[in-house]
Amino acid sequence: MHISEGVLSAPILISGATLTALGTAVGLKKLDYDRIMNVSIMTSTFFVASLIHVPLPGAGSVHLVLNGLMGIILGWACIPAILVALFLQAVLFQFGGLVVLGTNTFIMATPSLLCYLFFRPWLQHTGLKGKVASFSCGFISVLLSSIFMALALVASDKGFLKTSMVVVGTHFPMMIIEGFITMFTISFLAKVQPDFIDIK
């Protein structure tokens, strides 16, 4: 899910960085500073999750993203959180890169935010409705991220059909896995520690 350095064109890099900067500003403004520890826990989770690889039959492997979970738990604060995690991944693991940091953050954080905003009313339910909503958050976040990624690659001139098929196709198993992980984590947290989830 991390786009490497030297793949994207300048306009995509610049617009990604600008949108991420705006999102980060809003995210920091909306951040409830009493919940800073929750934010750092989720940032750590996201930071480590990218190291967990799920081998795919045939083509390589994909890693966990958990951006749906980030969105549900953090709301707007997921943008600065994902930015920090991706920055550290770029510096320490050489995943992605510093030049593509803005675009990568946009690709991963925007879907989480959109899912959070869209599914918020449903997520407050604890029953089946809540479960479906959290599964959808996990599923759709990865789906949207892979679509954004495909669009970024296409806009940088990379042969439309092939890339979008490859990107969305390879991430499809991930969408299901993430959906289940998000669903179980949210229903567990809702039982054990409902305060942890930012849904009001």
Add this chain to the structure above:
Amino acid sequence: MKTLFTISFFLIVLLLFSIEAGAHRIRVFAYENGGKIYAEAVFNGGKPAKDSEVLVQNGNTHTLLYTTTTDANGKTHFPIPEEAKSNQIPLDIIVDMGEGHRNHWLLNPEDYLATTSPTVQPTKVVKQKNVPRPPADPVNEEQLKKLIGEALDEKLAPLKRMIAQNMEKGPSLKDILGGLGYIFGIAGIVAYMNAKKRTNLATSSLEESNHNG
């Protein structure tokens, strides 16, 4: 607090999982053997990057010299481009997976011209000084050099590959723990600043109320 412990527990479990897993990043390695350049691309986990686009560029000007694709084992080979041979330019071998994963390997002229070019020149030198030299067969000497060069290349290729592997190792536990430390450190600083701001506000409002009262 209870949440913190639960979440920390999950984090540690995640961490244990992650240690064995490699990065989703490709590693490119290229070497010359017998006048051809061999390139291979693997994911850090060890899986070959198959059917990937391989671009051979002039390392100085970044003009494209040659394109090919990797086979099912993530390997490919191609003849040294003529332009590179005559101009002694570094070759930048780029492997692009087409889904945003891309890496490169720089092959310097001394790396790929070492065994091919010197074979022509020594013959002249040897022939010129043929008379005062001991009666060693110049052709055999030259052939021997070439043979040794080829054999060395063959033997050294896995070693070179190993060095390349070690140069681009996946994240170590040190990196992971360091990153987690940074995250909690940043959060700690933010929390501290926030607490300070709050106490300042509280004391100023207290002073104000005292003043009014």
